[in-house]
Amino acid sequence: MSTFWDSFPERHANMYSVSNGLVYTAKYATPFETERVPALLLISLEDSELIVNCQGSETRSKAVFVGNRVKGSIEVWGIPFAAVHIGPSHPAFRALADVTREIPVREMDFSAFSNLLGTLRACYERLADQTEAQAALDSAATTLIELLGVKASRDPRIGAVIEHLTAQSPLDYRFDELLEKVMLSPGRFSHLFTEEVGISLRSYQKWRKIREALRLLQRDDNLTAVAHLSGFSDSAHFSRTFSQTFGLIPTLFRSGRCVQVIGDTLH
Numbered sequence: 001m002s003t004f005w006d007s008f009p010e011r012h013a014n015m016y017s018v019s020n021g022l023v024y025t026a027k028y029a030t031p032f033e034t035e036r037v038p039a040l041l042l043i044s045l046e047d048s049e050l051i052v053n054c055q056g057s058e059t060r061s062k063a064v065f066v067g068n069r070v071k072g073s074i075e076v077w078g079i080p081f082a083a084v085h086i087g088p089s090h091p092a093f094r095a096l097a098d099v100t101r102e103i104p105v106r107e108m109d110f111s112a113f114s115n116l117l118g119t120l121r122a123c124y125e126r127l128a129d130q131t132e133a134q135a136a137l138d139s140a141a142t143t144l145i146e147l148l149g150v151k152a153s154r155d156p157r158i159g160a161v162i163e164h165l166t167a168q169s170p171l172d173y174r175f176d177e178l179l180e181k182v183m184l185s186p187g188r189f190s191h192l193f194t195e196e197v198g199i200s201l202r203s204y205q206k207w208r209k210i211r212e213a214l215r216l217l218q219r220d221d222n223l224t225a226v227a228h229l230s231g232f233s234d235s236a237h238f239s240r241t242f243s244q245t246f247g248l249i250p251t252l253f254r255s256g257r258c259v260q261v262i263g264d265t266l267h
Helices: 093-099 110-126 129-148 154-165 177-183 188-196 203-215 221-231 235-248 248-257
Strands: 013-018 021-029 038-042 052-053 058-063 063-066 073-085 105-107 259-262
Touching: 013 073, 013 110, 013 235, 021 110, 021 129, 038 110, 038 129, 038 259, 052 063, 052 177, 058 063, 058 129, 073 110, 073 129, 093 129, 093 188, 105 235, 105 248, 110 129, 110 235, 154 177, 154 188, 154 203, 154 221, 177 221, 188 203, 203 221, 203 235, 203 248, 221 235, 235 248
Parallel strands: 013 259
Antiparallel strands: 013 021, 021 073, 038 063, 038 073, 052 058, 052 073, 063 105
C-alpha cells in the first residue's frame, strides 16, 4: 500500500549542520505534528506565505518564529523555504525560549530578514558552505533578539560546560565531570543549567543524540545500528524521537536519499 513517504520527492531537501543549529531548506514540509527542541525561524524564499498550525491557531506569513517545544505542523507544498533551527547551544536560545512562552508562534517582519535571503537561497540550491550557513543562522538569531526586544546572556560556568559537551560524543557524557567544572551540588547545577540554557540537561543531551544520528544516517547504516551508536535504547524509540523532532522519518536521510546533510558537527 502506498504511503505519504512513497511520494516524498527524492533529493529535494538540504540540511546544513552547523555549530549550534541546523539550516533546513526544501519546498515541501510534511503536515505531521512536531515538537522541536530548537527555536525555529521559517522564511519563505518566494513571495508566498507559509502556513503554521500550532496549538489550535493558524499563522500565515512569509516569516514565522516558532518557539521551542511548541507542538504544531508546517504546511508547505511546492514553495521553497528555509527553516533555521537555533539550537540550545546557541547563546540566544534561552532568551528566545523565554519570550515565546506567552506567545509561542509569532508572525515576523519579513523585510527584517532580507539580508539572509541570498544565503538561504544558496543553501536551497546547495551552493552555500557551512561557514555561510552558520553566518545566516547567527544573523537570524541576532535579528530575532532585536525584533523581540530581549537580551542574550549566559553564565560563563554553563558556557564552559557546553564547550566541554560539544568537544565530545554524546555517549561520552559524564555528570561527575560537569560537576567538577562548575563546583556546584548536583541539584544546584541541574537548576542552573536549565535556567541558563532554557532546557534541562537531559533534553540537551537528547538533542545532541539526534544530531549524532543525523551524521550516522549518511553512512547508510541500518536504523538499529544508528540508534545504538547515537545512544538510543532501540530503533523504535529512535524513530519516534527523530520523527517528532523533524516531522520526517529517519530513512529519508539515509545516504542523502531525500535529505542531503551538509556537515557533521554534533553541537
